[in-house]
Amino acid sequence: MKRIALLGSTLALTVSLSAVVPVGAVDAAPAARYANCKALNGKYRHGVARPGARDSVKGRAKPVRTFTVNRAVYQRNTHLDRDRDGVACEKR
Numbered sequence: 001m002k003r004i005a006l007l008g009s010t011l012a013l014t015v016s017l018s019a020v021v022p023v024g025a026v027d028a029a030p031a032a033r034y035a036n037c038k039a040l041n042g043k044y045r046h047g048v049a050r051p052g053a054r055d056s057v058k059g060r061a062k063p064v065r066t067f068t069v070n071r072a073v074y075q076r077n078t079h080l081d082r083d084r085d086g087v088a089c090e091k092r
Contacts, residue, residue: 031072037080037089046091050074053086064090 034040040048047067049055053074055063067087074081074088081088 031070031076033076034080037091040077040080040089041091044068044070044073044089047087047089048073048077049087049090055087055090056083056085061092064092 032043034043037047044067046064049067049069050071051069053067053069055065055067057063064087067090074086077088
């Protein structure tokens with residue numbers, strides 16, 4: 001419990017931090033690291049990308065636009081982004 005006086009007045013505020021933020025609520029589950037594209041595509045069908053990424057293609061192929069944007073998952077799986085375009089395991 002903490003008691004705080006506001007602007008030198010007699011008004012006091014009592015705050016219990018345990019009531020405001022439950023223990024462990026701030027911790028987010030860590031992003032999964034996948035061994036290969038088959039495993040990643042099992043959860044993210046058309047691949048996963050960092051924000052702002054665009055699929056780079058060669059020839060007549062059309063770029064993939066249906067990938068999932070998730071910075072944390074992409075950062076854990078950059079080893080699966082072989083062409084380094086910001087999209088890991090893009091699948092048409």
